[in-house]
Amino acid sequence: MESTLVMVVKSIVIFAFILQIVPLILLLERKLLGRFQSRIGPNRVGPKGLMQPLADVFKLLSKESSSPDTAVPWMMAIAPVISIFTAVATLAIIPFGPFNAWGGEFGLYGIDVSIGLLYFFAFGSLGFYGLVLGGWASGSKYSFLGAMRAAAQLISYEVALGLSLLGVAMTAGSLSLVDIVEAQDGMWYVVPQFVGFCIFMVAGFAETARAPFDLPEGDAEIVGGYNTEYGGMRFGSFFMAEYIEVIVISGIAAACFLGGWHGPGPVALAPLWMMLKLMAGVLFFIWIRASLPRLRYDQLMSFGWKVLLPLATLNVLVTAFVLVAT
Amino acid sequence: MTPWDPEKDVVQVDRGPEPGGVGAIYRVFGETLRGLRTTFGRVIEGPVTVEYPEEKTPVYPRFRGRHKLHRFEDTELEKCVGCSLCAAACPAKCIRVVAAENTPEHQVSAGERYAEVYEINMARCIFCGYCEVACPFDAITMGNDYELADYSRSDLIFTKEMLLADPPEATPLRREGE
Numbered sequence: 001m002e003s004t005l006v007m008v009v010k011s012i013v014i015f016a017f018i019l020q021i022v023p024l025i026l027l028l029e030r031k032l033l034g035r036f037q038s039r040i041g042p043n044r045v046g047p048k049g050l051m052q053p054l055a056d057v058f059k060l061l062s063k064e065s066s067s068p069d070t071a072v073p074w075m076m077a078i079a080p081v082i083s084i085f086t087a088v089a090t091l092a093i094i095p096f097g098p099f100n101a102w103g104g105e106f107g108l109y110g111i112d113v114s115i116g117l118l119y120f121f122a123f124g125s126l127g128f129y130g131l132v133l134g135g136w137a138s139g140s141k142y143s144f145l146g147a148m149r150a151a152a153q154l155i156s157y158e159v160a161l162g163l164s165l166l167g168v169a170m171t172a173g174s175l176s177l178v179d180i181v182e183a184q185d186g187m188w189y190v191v192p193q194f195v196g197f198c199i200f201m202v203a204g205f206a207e208t209a210r211a212p213f214d215l216p217e218g219d220a221e222i223v224g225g226y227n228t229e230y231g232g233m234r235f236g237s238f239f240m241a242e243y244i245e246v247i248v249i250s251g252i253a254a255a256c257f258l259g260g261w262h263g264p265g266p267v268a269l270a271p272l273w274m275m276l277k278l279m280a281g282v283l284f285f286i287w288i289r290a291s292l293p294r295l296r297y298d299q300l301m302s303f304g305w306k307v308l309l310p311l312a313t314l315n316v317l318v319t320a321f322v323l324v325a326t
Numbered sequence: 327m328t329p330w331d332p333e334k335d336v337v338q339v340d341r342g343p344e345p346g347g348v349g350a351i352y353r354v355f356g357e358t359l360r361g362l363r364t365t366f367g368r369v370i371e372g373p374v375t376v377e378y379p380e381e382k383t384p385v386y387p388r389f390r391g392r393h394k395l396h397r398f399e400d401t402e403l404e405k406c407v408g409c410s411l412c413a414a415a416c417p418a419k420c421i422r423v424v425a426a427e428n429t430p431e432h433q434v435s436a437g438e439r440y441a442e443v444y445e446i447n448m449a450r451c452i453f454c455g456y457c458e459v460a461c462p463f464d465a466i467t468m469g470n471d472y473e474l475a476d477y478s479r480s481d482l483i484f485t486k487e488m489l490l491a492d493p494p495e496a497t498p499l500r501r502e503g504e
Contacts, residue, residue: 036365040373291361307351 007111014091014110022243023053029286036290063232070139071229079137080230080237083130086123087244093119094251094278095178097261097270108261108271109178116177117165120252121158124207127245128154131209131216134238135226146225149297150216153206156304157213161203163312167196167319168256177252181260188259195315197257199308201284204249206304208242210285212292215300250281384500390453390468391497393446395489398436404490405465406444407437415460420450437463444486448474470497 027042030052034041043049067076093116097108113119128150135147169175171192172183180189190197206213217225227238254260254277263273295303343349376383385391396405408425426442434440455468471493476482 032369035369035373038368038371038374040375040377043377287362287365291365292358 010110011092015088018088018091018244018247021247022240023057025243025246025282026053026056028282029289032283032286033290036287057236060233060236065232065234066229068139068229072137072139075133075137076229077234079130079134080234080241081130082133083127083241084237084244086127086130087241087248090120090123090127090248091244091251093177094248095181095255095260096274098178098182098267112176112178114174114176116180117169117175117256120177120248121162124161124245124248125154125158127241130238130241131226134230135216138226138229140229142222142224142228143226145222146216146218146228149218149222150209150226152297152301153209153213153215153304156301157203157206157308160199160304160308160312161207163309163316164196164199164203165252165256166312166316167193170316170319170323177255177260181255181262184259184262188257188262190257190259193257193315193319195311196319197253199312199315200253200257202308203304204253205285205288206300208245208249208285210242210246211289212295213300214294215297218294220294246282246285247278250278250285253281254278382498384498385470385472386500387470389470389472390455392448392469392471392474392493393451393457393484393489394467394469394493395444395486396465396467397490401436403433404435404440405463406441406461407435407463407465408439408441408444409462411460411462412457412466415456417454417456418450418452420447421445421457422447441486444489446484446489447482448484449479449482469493470499472497 027050031041031049033039041049042052045051045055067073092110093113095109095112131150132147132154135143135145135150138144168180168189171189172180174180174183205211209216215225217227219225222228227235230238251274254274258277258280259273260277261270261274263269263276265273343353397403398405408423410423410425413419413421413423422443422445423441424443425439428434428438428440453468457466458468466489474482
C-alpha cells in the first residue's frame with residue numbers, strides 16, 4: 001500500500017506533467033497540421049517556433065475576460081473549471097507502469113481504482129457539463145446551439161463508448177486499468193477486440209469533441225459554439241481541457257487496447273512504452289483532424305445510433321459468447 | 327443531318343452510391359483511409375511554403391515592376407528628353423513631366439530639352455507599361471521590383487533621382503526554364 005506522501009508527490013508529478021505536455025502537444029499539432037497541409041507551421045517565435053505555445057499563453061493571459069449582458073457570470077466562470085477538472089481527474093487513473101516498476105513501494109499511476117473504467121466514464125460525461133453549462137450560461141444564440149450539440153453528441157456516443165470498453169473489461173475480468181494492462185501480457189487486446197478498438201476510437205473522437213466530431217465548436221457554422229463568448233484564460237482553460245482529453249483518450253486506448261506499458265526491455269522502461277503509445281494516439285488525433293471534414297449534425301446522430309451502437313452491442317455479445325464457449 | 331431523336335438524346339449522369347446501408351459503413355471506412363493517405367502524402371512531399379521576406383519568388387524578365395529611368399552608358403547623359411509622351415500615354419495620369427532647355431553649360435540629356443521634373447505616383451500607377459511603349463528613346467522601362475510599400479502616400483511619389491538610381495534591393499530573376 002502506498003503512503004499518503006507518495007500519493008501527494010504522485011499527484012503533483014501528474015499535474016506538472018500535464019501542464020508541461022499540453023503546450024508541447026499544442027505546438028506539435030500546429031506544426032504537424034502545417035505539414036499535412038504542405039505548410040511549415042509556426043516558425044517565427046523563438047528558434048523553429050518553439051516558443052509559440054508560450055506566446056499563445058501570454059496572449060490569452062493578457063486578454064480581458066468579458067461576458068455578455070445576457071450571461072450568467074458565475075456559471076460562465078465555473079464551466080471551464082468543470083471542463084479542466086474532469087479532464088485532469090481522469091488522467092489520474094492512466095497507468096504508466098506496474099507496481100514496483102522503479103523499485104520502492106509505489107506504482108507508476110496516479111491511483112489504481114477498482115472501478116477504473118467507470119471512473120473514466122463518469123468524469124468523461126461530467127466533462128460535457130462544462131461545455132453545456134458554458135454554452136448555456138453565455139446567453140448567446142451560437143453558444144446555446146453549441147451547448148445543445150454537445151448534449152446531443154454526449155448521449156449519442158457515451159453508450160457506444162461504454163459498450164466498446166465492455167468487451168475489454170469482460171476479457172480481462174476487471175475494471176481496473178492496471179489489471180487490464182496486466183492481462184494483456186501475452187496479446188494486446190487490439191487483436192481480439194479490433195472492432196471494439198475501432199468503435200472506441202470513433203467514440204473517443206466524439207468524446208473529446210475534436211474533428212471530425214467538433215460540432216459543439218463548429219467554428220465554420222456556429223462561430224466557435226460553446227466558447228463563442230469566452231475570452232482570455234477562460235477560453236484557454238477550455239482549450240487546455242480539450243487537449244488533456246485527447247491525452248486521456250489516447251492513454252485509455254493505449255492501456256485498454258495497445259498493451260499499455262508492455263514492451264521489450266526491462267520493466268523499468270514501462271513508462272517509455274506507455275508514453276510512446278500515448279503519443280502515437282495523439283498523433284493519430286492530429287492526423288485525423290487534418291484529414292476529415294466535420295460531419296453534418298444529422299449524420300453524426302445517425303452514425304452514433306444506427307451504426308456505432310448496434311456494432312458495439314454486437315461486439316459485446318460476440319465477446320460474451322466466445323468467453324463462455326472457451 | 328439526322329433529325330432529332332429524343333431516344334438518343336441522353337445526358338450521362340454519374341451518381342454516387344445510394345447513402346446508407348451496410349455498404350455505406352464499408353465505404354466510409356475506405357474513404358477515411360484514403361483521406362488519411364492523401365494528407366500523409368503531403369507530409370512526405372514536404373512544405374511548399376516560400377518564406378517571403380527571407381526568400382523571394384523569382385519573377386519573369388517581362389514582369390512589370392518599379393520603373394527605371396536610363397542614362398547613356400558612355401556619356402552619362404539622360405536618355406529622357408522631356409517630351410511628355412509617357413505622361414500622355416499613361417491611363418492612370420500618374421506621370422508628371424516638366425521639361426527645360428538644355429544649355430551648353432548645363433547639358434543634362436542628349437536632346438534639346440530634358441526633364442527638369444519627372445515624377446511617378448506609384449500609388450496610382452497600374453503598371454500597364456504604356457509609358458515604356460510610348461517612349462521614343464527607351465528612356466523609361468519597367469523594372470522587376472515589386473516591393474514598393476511605404477508608410478505615407480507622399481513617399482510613394484518617386485522623383486527623377488529615385489528612378490535614375492538603382493533600386494535598393496534587387497528582385498531575383500527567374501532563370502530560363504524555371
